[in-house]
Amino acid sequence: MSLELETHATLNSLNLRKEGPDSNKVLAVDMKLDMQVDPGILACFNPTLRDFLFNGAGNPRFPNMEPVTWKGEMLNMELRIDRSLKFRDVTLKKFSLQPMLDKNGDQCIALAFQASFKPAGTEAAALSECLQESIQLEIEPQPSLI
Numbered sequence: 001m002s003l004e005l006e007t008h009a010t011l012n013s014l015n016l017r018k019e020g021p022d023s024n025k026v027l028a029v030d031m032k033l034d035m036q037v038d039p040g041i042l043a044c045f046n047p048t049l050r051d052f053l054f055n056g057a058g059n060p061r062f063p064n065m066e067p068v069t070w071k072g073e074m075l076n077m078e079l080r081i082d083r084s085l086k087f088r089d090v091t092l093k094k095f096s097l098q099p100m101l102d103k104n105g106d107q108c109i110a111l112a113f114q115a116s117f118k119p120a121g122t123e124a125a126a127l128s129e130c131l132q133e134s135i136q137l138e139i140e141p142q143p144s145l146i
Contacts (some may be wrong), residue, residue: 001134002044002074002140002141003039003041003044003074003077003092003139003140004044004139004140004141005037005138005139005140006136006137006139007036007037007136007139008033008035008131008134008136008137009033009035009117009128009134009135010033010034010035010129010133010134010135011031011032011081011130011132011133011135012033012034012112012132012133013030013031013032013131014029014031014127014128014131015029015030015031016032016124017029017096018029019092021055026118027065027118027119027120027121027124027134027146028116028117028118029116029118029119029124029127030114030115030116031114031115031116031127032098032112032113032114033112033113033115033137034110034111034112034115035110035111035112035137036084036102036108036110036111037100037109037111038106038107038108038109039053039054039107039108041111042097042109044136045070045095045097046049049068049097053068053097053099053109053119054099054107058099058107060099060100060101061099067096067097067110067112068096068098068107069094069095069096069097070095070096070097071093071095072093072095073091073092073093074091074093076088076089076090076137076141076142077090077091077092077115077139077140077141077142078090078119078140078142078143079115079117079138079139079140080129080137080138080139081127081136081140082092082130082135083135083136084093084126085123085126085127087115087117087119087123088117088118088142089117089118089142090115090117090119090139090142091115091116091117092113092114092115092123092139092143093113093114093116094112094113094114095111095113096110096111096112096113097110097111098110098111099107101112103130111129120134
């Protein structure tokens with residue numbers, strides 16, 4: 001199962017760097033994003049993860065445990081921010097999953113991850129305007145070419 005997500009998130013950090021051979025360096029960015037999502041998202045990581053993180057009463061099973069990390073990567077993703085910025089060939093990695101209850105007492109997951117991709121110069125400037133702000137985030141697998 002691949003990650004598909006539409007939610008509000010906070011863009012917590014933005015790291016701009018150049019990568020590639022000296023003669024052909026390109027701009028790359030690493031963004032760290034945090035959000036609260038429905039626990040159904042756990043099936044994207046492992047179908048038994050929800051039962052591990054929440055007990056039968058619906059509460060976090062291990063309330064004093066640090067967030068669970070997932071070392072896998074999701075390649076070739078498409079990411080949209082505030083419906084105006086769209087990026088392809090995005091790699092999602094360094095996932096952190098923390099079970100919790102929201103302000104209404106419902107189960108949710110505090111999800112954090114890093115998104116890495118190669119923006120155009122003007123897109124990097126637009127991203128910097130979103131730093132430490134709440135953004136509308138959409139993620140889905142990149143459509144395959146037929």
